[in-house]
Amino acid sequence: MSIAARFTDAWTGIDDPLLAAGDLLPVRLARACVQVLGVDGAGLSVMDGPGLRVPVGASDERAAAAERSQFTVGEGPCLHAHATGSTVLATDDVIAQRWPALYEQVVQGAGVRAVASLPLRAGRVGFGALDVYYGDPGDLGRLDLAAAGTVVTSIVRVLTASPGAADDPEGPSWLGSPGARRRGQVWQAMGVLNVRLGLGAPDALALLRAHAYATERDVDGVARDLLHGRLPLADLRLGPRA
Known part of the structure; x- marks a missing residue:
């Protein structure tokens, strides 16, 4: 079988009623990646603008946490794969050298020791990435890149053929996945900072990221607390952790 x-x-064979809804399609795809490619975890994300990454599905919580870490520090294999249109392979040593802030969160925090990021492209247009994760850096060399490329092609076909992907102004239902809804709160928090502090989008996101890093949290959680009144504007802080 191919x-x-x-x-x-x-x-299509995942028989879990909790994953049957259309907005959880990317979760089923991520879990299928783990099964077919023999990796320890997988996550799918799409781009909502320059640097604005939206997680749409992860195979497990560790993969979801790794995505949140990349978004929080604003750099990493996934963003590089999307920007360059090329596959990025990174063991923990490479992550430490190229993205030291990410190393703290992904390797030391989430226990991810190696990542392969493959861009998702529809024709010549890149719109996201597939990240696959390993707990052992030695396993990265065993990834079948040809098979991974075939899986990426299949994922793109499934996502772009979903109802609403081409003609619904609100997009397909999978854009309303739980991870995407959480990331949407970041965009809302950026709007609050624009109105209350007069910050443009890049500066608002930078402020949220700085506070998240300083308090050892992820941006999604900081944005949620800001919107729900648990984080006063006066408590947002810039600068490194003490």
Whole structure:
């Protein structure tokens, strides 16, 4: 059986009623990646603008936490893969050298020891990335890149063929996944900072990221607390952790 057929069987064969809703399609795809590629975790994300990454599905909580860490520090394999259109392979040593802030959160915090990020492209247009994770850096060399490329092609076909992907102004239902809704609160918090502090979008996001890093949290959680009144504007702080 071909890799494409195995992947289709894997994601369509997930018999979990909790994952049946259309907004959880990317979660099923991420779990199928783990099954077919033999990786420890997988996450799918799309881009909502320059540097504005939206997580739409993860195979497990560790993969979801790794995505939140990349977004919080604003750099990492996924963003580089999307920006360059090329696959990025990074063990923990490479992450420490290229993205030291990410190393603290992903390697030391989430226990991810290696990452492969593959861009999602529809024609010539890149719109996201697939990240696959390993707990052992030695396993990265065993990733079948040809098989991973076939899986990426299948993912793009499934996502772009979903109802609403082409003609619904609100987009397909999978853009309303739980991870995407949480990230949407970051955009709302940026709007609050624009109105209350007069900050443009880049500066508002930078302030949220700085506070998240300073308090050892992720940006999603900081934004949620700001919107719900648990984080006063006066308590947002810039600068490194003490």
